[in-house]
Amino acid sequence: MSDPILADDAVxxxxxxxxxxxxPDDVRALLADHHHENWIQVLxxxxxxxRRFAAYFGSLFAAKGRQLPLAxxxxxxxxxxxxxxCGLCEIHHTRALGDVLDDPARARRIALDHHLAGLSPRETALAHLAEKITRSPKVVEPAxxxxxxxxGFSEPEILEAVETIAWFNHTNRIFISLGVLPDEKHFH
Known part of the structure; x- marks a missing residue:
């Protein structure tokens, strides 16, 4: 039996x-706030x-007032x-990273292979931790x-990094399992 997401372009x-x-009105407002993107339509x-997802995402990704810079x-x-x-999250956040860096090409290089993207030592450490927690959180060591x-990371920054890594693993698993397609606008 074929996968329904491939059988009908409208799905x-x-x-x-x-x-x-x-x-409810508040959920219709969430749809509008997020431009009726596929992910919010499915949720x-x-x-x-x-509501839960949008509130947590909005809190974690506020432009200011967090421990780590948005980039x-x-x-x-x-x-x-x-x-x-997770193609949905990868394309969405690669575009967002390109916007915050004002360098879409660098963001795409990071998404393709962060090991070859010329990251700073600070960025490399974050990427290494993100990859390690994603692949096998039990192998994270005090080192x-x-x-x-x-x-130069503070304890609150380290906790926010781990929280962000964990939250994206959670989010990826939802969208991968549900087969949520990226919106067409992300391909233009």
Whole structure:
């Protein structure tokens, strides 16, 4: 039996999009705030899921008021998503990283292979930790965190890095499992 996401171009995931007319006003507002992108349409099938997800994402990726600069949080999102093979998150956050860096080509190089992207020592340490936690969190050692401290990371920054890495692993697993397709706009 073929996968339904390949059989019909109008299908955006293995779940159908929510019937917007039956959604609560606040969830319709979330859809509008996120430009009716496929990911929020799919999550809106369960309004509570859409609310939780959007609130956490909004908090974790606020432009200011966080421990790590937005560019470092986007770097983590790209490395985790590329490692997991989550095309939806990888393309979305590669574009976001390109915007925050004002260098879309560099962001694409990072997504293709961060080992060859000329990262700074600080970026390399974050990417290494993101890859390690994504592949096998049990092999993280005190030395991994000490390397971050040596590079000037504070304890709150280290915790936010781990939180961001873990959250993207969570997010990737949702979208990979549901087969959520990236929106067409990400390909132009």
């Amino acid at each position: 955006i995931s293995r779940l159908g999009p929510a019937d917007e007319s039956g959604l 809106s099938v369960n309004p509570d899921t859409a 470092e949080r986007e770097l983590i999102a790209v490395v985790v998503s590329a490692t997991n093979g 991994d965190l000490q390397q971050l401290r040596t590079l």
